[in-house]
Amino acid sequence: MTSYDALLLLSFGGPEGPEDVIPFLENVTRGRNIPRERLEKVGEHYYLFGGVSPINRLCRDLKSAIESDFAAHGVDLPVYWGNRNWTPYLADTVRQMKEDGIRRAAAFVTSAYSGYSANDQYLNDIARARDEVPDAPEIDKLPVYCDRPGFVEPFVDAAKDALSRLPEGARLVFTAHSVPLSQPNRELYVAELEKAAETVARKAAPGAPWDLVYQSRSGPPSQPWLEPQITDHLEKLHGEGVGAVAVVPIGFVSDHMEVKYDLDVEAAGRAAELGLAFARAATPGTDPRFAALPRELLGEKP
Ligand SMILES: CC1=C(CCC(=O)O)c2cc3nc(cc4[nH]c(cc5[nH]c(cc1n2)c(C)c5CCC(=O)O)c(CCC(=O)O)c4C)C(CCC(=O)O)=C3C
Numbered sequence: 001m002t003s004y005d006a007l008l009l010l011s012f013g014g015p016e017g018p019e020d021v022i023p024f025l026e027n028v029t030r031g032r033n034i035p036r037e038r039l040e041k042v043g044e045h046y047y048l049f050g051g052v053s054p055i056n057r058l059c060r061d062l063k064s065a066i067e068s069d070f071a072a073h074g075v076d077l078p079v080y081w082g083n084r085n086w087t088p089y090l091a092d093t094v095r096q097m098k099e100d101g102i103r104r105a106a107a108f109v110t111s112a113y114s115g116y117s118a119n120d121q122y123l124n125d126i127a128r129a130r131d132e133v134p135d136a137p138e139i140d141k142l143p144v145y146c147d148r149p150g151f152v153e154p155f156v157d158a159a160k161d162a163l164s165r166l167p168e169g170a171r172l173v174f175t176a177h178s179v180p181l182s183q184p185n186r187e188l189y190v191a192e193l194e195k196a197a198e199t200v201a202r203k204a205a206p207g208a209p210w211d212l213v214y215q216s217r218s219g220p221p222s223q224p225w226l227e228p229q230i231t232d233h234l235e236k237l238h239g240e241g242v243g244a245v246a247v248v249p250i251g252f253v254s255d256h257m258e259v260k261y262d263l264d265v266e267a268a269g270r271a272a273e274l275g276l277a278f279a280r281a282a283t284p285g286t287d288p289r290f291a292a293l294p295r296e297l298l299g300e301k302p
Pocket residue numbers: 012013014015025028029032034038039042053054055110111112117118177178179180216217218219251252256257258
C-alpha cells in the first residue's frame with residue numbers, strides 16, 4: 001500500500017509531573033518573547049492538574065488507536081511517537097527508528113492546520129531532529145487534514161451533542177489557538193479554521209449563526225494576536241441576550257491543557273459568572289474515524 005516503512009506520530013509534548021513543568025515551559029518558549037508572568041500563570045494551570053499534561057496519555061491512546069486501525073486493515077507498519085517539547089523527544093525517536101532500520105517514515109502531526117505553529121514549526125522540528133542523527137531516516141510530513149471527514153465528522157457529532165445538552169437557540173462558538181498577527185502563514189491558518197468551522201456548523205446546526213474566536217494568547221500585550229478572545233466574546237454574546245453557548249475546540253485534535261484549562265476552567269467559569277449556559281464539545285481524541293486518518297493519508301502517498 002505504501003513505500004513508507006514506519007509511521008511517526010509527532011506531537012507537542014507536555015510535563016509528566018510537577019518537576020517537569022518549568023523545564024517544559026522553558027522548552028516551549030525559548031527565544032519567543034513570552035513574558036515571565038505568563039509562564040508562571042501557565043505553570044499554575046499545570047499544577048492544578050498535578051503537573052501532568054493530558055497530552056501524553058492522549059498521544060499514547062492515539063498511538064494505540066492507530067495501531068489497531070492498521071491491524072484491522074492489514075497495514076503492517078510500526079508506529080513511533082516523538083515530541084517537540086518533552087520526552088519522548090523527537091530526536092531520540094528518530095535515533096531509535098534509525099537503529100531499528102527504518103529508512104523512510106511518514107509523520108502524522110497532532111495538529112490539523114497550516115500556519116507556522118501548526119505546521120511549519122513541526123517541519124523545522126523534523127529537520128532539526130534528523131540533523132542530530134547521522135544517516136537519519138527520511139521523514140515526510142503527511143498533509144494537513146483539517147478538511148478531511150476523519151477530522152470534521154467527529155466535530156459534527158460533538159457539536160450536535162453539545163447543543164443537545166443546552167436549551168434551544170444556543171450559539172455555536174468555535175475556538176482555536178490564537179497566534180501573533182505577524183506569524184508566517186497566519187492567513188492560511190485562519191482561512192482553514194473558517195472553512196472547518198463553517199462545515200461543522202452547516203452540518204450540526206444548518207442555518208444557525210456561529211462564530212470563530214481565539215484562546216490561549218501568550219505574547220506581550222503590545223503584540224497583536226488573533227481576536228476576539230473567547231472570554232471577551234462570551235461577555236459580548238451575553239450582552240446581546242444570548243443565553244447558551246456550545247463551544248467547539250475546532251483548532252485542536254484532543255483534550256490537552258488548552259482545552260482542559262482555558263476552556264473547561266477559564267471560559268466555563270466566565271460563562272457561569274455571566275449566567276450563560278455552557279457546553280464544551282468533545283475533540284476527535286481517539287475517535288476511530290480520526291485514528292483512520294494516518295492510514296487514509298498514507299494511501300494517497302506514492
Ligand atoms: C497554533 C497553536 C497550537 C495548535 C496547533 C498544535 O496543536 O500544535 C498550539 C498547541 C499547543 N500549545 C501547547 C502549549 C503551549 N503553547 C504555548 C505557547 C504558544 N502556542 C502557540 C500556538 C499554538 N499552540 C503560540 C504562537 C505560542 C507562543 C509561543 C510560540 O510562538 O511558540 C505555551 C507557552 C505558555 C503560554 O501558553 O503562553 C504552552 C505551554 C500545547 C500542549 C498543551 C498540553 O500540555 O496539554 C499544545 C497542543
